[in-house]
Amino acid sequence: MSDDLRELYQEVILEHGKNPRNFHADDDATNEARGNNPLCGDQLVIYLKLDGDRRVADVSFLGKGCAICMASASMMTELLKGRSQAEAEALFEAFHDMCTGEENGHELPDDVEKLRVLSGVREFPTRVKCATLPWHTMVAALKGDDEISTE
Amino acid sequence: MTSPTTAQAGTPAYDIDAIRADFPILGRTMHDKPLTFLDSAASAQKPRQVIDAISSTYETEYANVHRGLYQISEAVTARYEGTRETIRQYINAAHNHEIIFTRNATESINLVAYTFGRKFLEAGDEVVITELEHHSNIVPWQMLRDEKGIVLKVAPVSDDGELIMSAFEDLLGPKTKLVAVAHMSNVMGTILPVEDIIRRAHAVGAKVLLDGCQSVTHIPVDMQALGCDFYVFSGHKLYGPSGIGVLYGREELLDAMPPFMGGGDMISSVTFEKSTWAKLPHKFEAGTPAIVQAIGLGAAIDYVNAIGLDAIGVHEADLLNYATQKLSSVDGLRIIGTAPKKASVISFTLDFAHPHDVATIIDRAGVAVRAGHHCAQPLMERMDVPATVRASIGLYNNRSDIDALVAALGEVQELFG
Ligand SMILES: Cc1ncc(COP(=O)(O)O)c(C=O)c1O
Numbered sequence: 001m002s003d004d005l006r007e008l009y010q011e012v013i014l015e016h017g018k019n020p021r022n023f024h025a026d027d028d029a030t031n032e033a034r035g036n037n038p039l040c041g042d043q044l045v046i047y048l049k050l051d052g053d054r055r056v057a058d059v060s061f062l063g064k065g066c067a068i069c070m071a072s073a074s075m076m077t078e079l080l081k082g083r084s085q086a087e088a089e090a091l092f093e094a095f096h097d098m099c100t101g102e103e104n105g106h107e108l109p110d111d112v113e114k115l116r117v118l119s120g121v122r123e124f125p126t127r128v129k130c131a132t133l134p135w136h137t138m139v140a141a142l143k144g145d146d147e148i149s150t151e
Numbered sequence: 152m153t154s155p156t157t158a159q160a161g162t163p164a165y166d167i168d169a170i171r172a173d174f175p176i177l178g179r180t181m182h183d184k185p186l187t188f189l190d191s192a193a194s195a196q197k198p199r200q201v202i203d204a205i206s207s208t209y210e211t212e213y214a215n216v217h218r219g220l221y222q223i224s225e226a227v228t229a230r231y232e233g234t235r236e237t238i239r240q241y242i243n244a245a246h247n248h249e250i251i252f253t254r255n256a257t258e259s260i261n262l263v264a265y266t267f268g269r270k271f272l273e274a275g276d277e278v279v280i281t282e283l284e285h286h287s288n289i290v291p292w293q294m295l296r297d298e299k300g301i302v303l304k305v306a307p308v309s310d311d312g313e314l315i316m317s318a319f320e321d322l323l324g325p326k327t328k329l330v331a332v333a334h335m336s337n338v339m340g341t342i343l344p345v346e347d348i349i350r351r352a353h354a355v356g357a358k359v360l361l362d363g364c365q366s367v368t369h370i371p372v373d374m375q376a377l378g379c380d381f382y383v384f385s386g387h388k389l390y391g392p393s394g395i396g397v398l399y400g401r402e403e404l405l406d407a408m409p410p411f412m413g414g415g416d417m418i419s420s421v422t423f424e425k426s427t428w429a430k431l432p433h434k435f436e437a438g439t440p441a442i443v444q445a446i447g448l449g450a451a452i453d454y455v456n457a458i459g460l461d462a463i464g465v466h467e468a469d470l471l472n473y474a475t476q477k478l479s480s481v482d483g484l485r486i487i488g489t490a491p492k493k494a495s496v497i498s499f500t501l502d503f504a505h506p507h508d509v510a511t512i513i514d515r516a517g518v519a520v521r522a523g524h525h526c527a528q529p530l531m532e533r534m535d536v537p538a539t540v541r542a543s544i545g546l547y548n549n550r551s552d553i554d555a556l557v558a559a560l561g562e563v564q565e566l567f568g
Pocket of ligand 1: 337364
């Protein structure tokens with residue numbers, strides 16, 4: 001098996017894919033959005049509970065997708081709690097650049113280093129959207145949009 | 152190419168190695184592995200004969216068609232129009248002016264929705280489709296519904312992926328004006344009982360459109376025997392180039408339908424007050440057509456005819472059986488679509504890995520399949536799967552291709568299992 005495949009499907013990713021964290025609906029969510037990848041049919045919903053300062057008090061998700069998409073969503077929910085809207089959006093930018101390999105000066109902060117396990121998607125252009133779909137959806141939810149579609 | 156041999160039990164339908172040698176792309180590698188191409192249902196590879204027909208036309212005989220009063224233009228026009236005759240024979244239509252060139256099957260269906268649909272369908276009239284349709288045989292009718300207030304009815308399929316005939320019949324009635332169904336499912340390979348469908352539709356006075364995209368490469372069809380009203384397919388799935396498709400329509404219907412697009416080639420005369428339409432088939436072929444692509448499609452059909460659709464059918468049925476057996480022995484694999492009458496397409500899921508992950512992993516082993524909803528989202532919902540992996544078989548596939556697929560699935564198991 002090729003090295004880039006092993007790099008993509010690291011143990012951590014497979015484990016999150018099988019046992020996604022915060023995998024449930026949230027009836028008390030203040031913001032929620034549905035994300036769709038029309039190309040492959042991946043679908044998920046991100047639930048956010050924002051407090052008065054628009055800080056993420058809670059976050060969860062539900063959906064169906066490939067291992068990359070599920071792991072990305074699962075890891076995202078673990079890292080967002082306690083962050084402000086601006087911080088969450090900055091994190092999205094940095095994560096996005098990491099996945100696409102673009103250099104726009106958005107660096108992943110040290111406390112989210114573990115997201116780097118997903119950087120293997122860079123070698124798989126058709127799979128970048130799988131990793132970024134949960135993040136796009138989260139940003140849509142923050143902005144008050146209820147649906148996004150990546151293509 | 153070798154001369155086709157007649158298939159007998161136990162002997163190969165044709166010399167597969169010689170056939171494979173006709174397809175230059177099969178000699179290449181993907182990720183340093185021999186290419187295992189199992190995605191012909193999406194688009195088929197092209198034999199040397201088609202590639203040569205295209206390049207030799209450009210090199211020696213290219214000009215616009217129907218216009219030039221000089222030798223090259225007349226010659227290329229004759230070859231372009233010759234393809235119409237090749238297609239007429241291939242599907243046994245009564246007349247070659249019943250063969251309309253389009254860009255692809257999608258355009259052919261839209262043409263029917265736009266011209267036949269707009270002229271002959273009224274609010275409240277019903278169009279019947281099935282749950283297994285490709286989006287291109289769903290969306291044009293939804294657009295017509297939104298514009299004209301027609302009613303779209305959907306006939307269900309069983310858990311095996313077969314059309315439930317009794318439920319289909321129940322949907323037919325005096326308001327049914329059109330039945331538009333796939334002849335063969337692009338996801339499950341199910342072959343629909345089109346003779347029965349046509350008979351029952353005609354009994355209530357409805358016209359029938361068959362989406363022949365998948366069937367045209369596997370199953371001989373006979374427009375006159377079927378009594379089919381419209382039949383559509385794309386050249387690129389039939390070993391021809393992309394950019395050329397076909398609409399077959401019965402003369403009487405095509406004559407009654409208004410043109411699709413206006414412009415050059417489709418008129419008889421033009422003044423600023425009024426234009427009159429050209430005769431069939433040109434009424435539906437506005438503008439410079441896909442000249443060389445049509446010639447390439449003609450070469451592709453000649454190629455298929457030289458092997459023989461019957462021999463291809465025997466070869467592919469054998470491979471489908473082999474693939475079904477081999478795949479069934481993979482732990483956790485479920486085949487989606489198990490109708491007794493099916494051809495050349497196997498969709499499946501693995502209970503330990505998502506179809507996209509499967510496709511990515513086996514791509515690195517040189518195996519090309521499709522993963523996703525295959526432009527049939529309603530069917531995915533009906534079969535209760537988010538997506539499937541689809542392996543599809545063309546005339547050039549062999550048992551080694553199936554073995555390569557099964558071996559590559561072992562790598563998926565290694566990672567995920
Ligand atoms: C059953 C069926 N119908 C329609 C189409 C659309 O063909 P095209 O994209 O060439 O118009 C396809 C191709 O994917 C198909 O398999």
